[in-house]
Amino acid sequence: RKEVEQDPGPFNVPEGATVAFNCTYSNSASQSFFWYRQDCRKEPKLLMSVYSSGNEDGRFTAQLNRASQYISLLIRDPKLSDSATYLCVVGPSGTYKYIFGTGTRLKVLA
């Protein structure tokens, strides 16, 4: 089992429809959780950190479920510019060795 697993997609969604991705992790001691965005042939960029209580940034909402060991990303009213690959990142406690998922590809359709 991979340490961090994501559905590779692609998720093809029309503009304005809500879309959600999940990411599961295997290490129950993990303490840091992030979503990064990566455009084709570009570097990853932080989208948002994921807090225990859940957090929202504009149209993006991130949730953490420690009991079931997954994090989620919800995108409301997706735009064409949201088309990208979304990487789930998990950081074990007390280490800088972040584990990256392979990413979920999102394509927003006009």
Place this chain on the structure above:
Amino acid sequence: DAGITQSPRYKITETGRQVTLMCHQTWSHSYMFWYRQDLGHGLRLIYYSAAADITDKGEVPDGYVVSRSKTENFPLTLESATRSQTSVYFCASSPNGASITDTQYFGPGTRLTVL
């Protein structure tokens, strides 16, 4: 504000050659990282550094060497390149390391092909 840069951006080399990938950041971040990204795998950590002269292995360190004599530079050397090292290499930096709010800032990547 140059941020974090990598050079070269593209490199083609032959099996057995030594190759050095450069990474430079202008923020004076303490932490720096080298990752490789391959299809079917997430970014995998090769080496990281918590400060000048402090480095440690990541998940896939074999065949790679790093050094960090200055805070702003973190070169990655492939001592004897192999075809399996064909990949996209990303350097990243972070001000504080692994915290819930910490961000890793990535360079633009180096696409390395080993023939």
